[in-house]
Amino acid sequence: MRKRLSCGLRRRKRLLREFPKEHWNQSLPTLGILPLGKFCSALLVSATVMISEAKQWVVEWIEGLGRLSILAREAITSLFTLKVAWCDFLYQLYFVGVKSQSVVLITGAFTGMVLSAQTYMQFHKVRMDTATLAVVSVAMCSELGPVLTGLMVAGRVGAAIAAEVGTMRVTEQIDALRTLATHPVDYLVVPRLLALHVALPLLTVESITVGIVGAWIVGVQIYDIDATYAWANMLKYTTTSVVVVGLIKAVVFGGIVALIGCYKGMFCGEGAEGVGRATTEAVVYSSITILITNLFLTLSLGQIFHTF
């Protein structure tokens, strides 16, 4: 039995040795004309290549996470030790906050309206019409407001940050900053991080407000819900803790958008392609991170503030 096994192993090694290297990367149809033994060994080689690529991907992913953590640590150190450049901060606040208003307001208003319509349609079946605004308000305050605002800002501001910082990197402007004895984190990351930490909760509040107003218009004006009861129910269920949870989420999402945008920009690849990829990745990664973080924040903050 052992002899047979060792014979098999030797045969496999021989096949691997004999298999011409130029065929390793060839496609399966070409491999189809090869003898079965060689085809199996080609599969084995492909599996080895795939495993090594997966390993490389994991290593790069962990490296990236490490770099992002170092960047976050540097930014926090800088936040607490340096004097903030108010001029840069105000400009970023204007760019992040004021310029993002239209997109955030439209998103908030239409989400509130559609949520109100949908909730009314379901609740009307069980004669709970006056709970419509309460559902919309709680959902907007604790989940939809911060998440949708975060996603919209990730798309607009996260992309802009990655593109701007990435262009600065490829045109050696970040190196120039460093030779002028300026830490890139102090100059580029901290004002953006602070601005997003401040602007995102404010934008979220706006989004929630217009969402509720939109819901009121649809519910009360179009579907003719009793305004007094709907309003009373809304105030009853929208507790302070629900609003606080939403705002905490917004602050966290602001940090995510700023850090991932800056990180992708500062470590982007060369040339226009590198900047393009950094921009796309900044939006995709911040959006995914916001969605995943939201779940954990809901679970943990729910425990802390007893929002259920």
Next chain:
Amino acid sequence: MIEVRDLKKSFGRQAILDGVNLRIEKGESVVIIGRSGGGKSVLLKHLVALLKPDSGQVLVDGEDVVPMNERQLLPVRHKFGMLFQGAALFDSMTVAENIAFPFRREKKMAKEEVARKVSEVLAMVELPGTEEKKPSELSGGMRKRVGLARAIVYQPQIVLYDEPTTGLDPVVSDSIDKLILRVRDRLDVTTVVVTHDMRSARRLGQRIMMLHDKKIYVTGTADEIFESKDPLVRKFIDGISDAN
């Protein structure tokens, strides 16, 4: 002033520098020549610690900058001014804001004094009255001049030039060379120039180093290098390729 010991650097599997040793004295004017893609700019960036080597030491005034982190490096970088290949001006700022950048955090300095310093260096690089222009409105040569003005405004001890004349016409190149010499003489700075422009090298270099095959192949005075009989040096100076 600057000493490099057994510097090794590779990007991925490709070795760029493999055991570079050099020494630059205070007030000296050194030109590093070598083929494009040979690692000259990489070597220059190591001098100001913009890149970390895989191994080796870079000593600035006897202090090894390799193990320092970004914050520890800030005071060391105060000694340096650097002119980048593409000038690397901050394109969101005007010329005056670019040049005044090193002073932006120094609240002590009055606005008038900063403005005076800006116009002083702009006059030195022969670009007076361009304070309010944006970098996109300037030509290649003008951008380099503004880049140089920004590099020297806070009076560094060492000025590094990364291919200062690349992509410029011969007349503008000549004016940049003259400007580099003027800056060297007026501010009494140590000058390190990386170039493959032989005319510039001859004019600017008191000492010339040739980077070849990942190492400093030869070092000598400008006359020694330009009269060298070494076939490799000759080929480079005379601009003769191996191709038919």
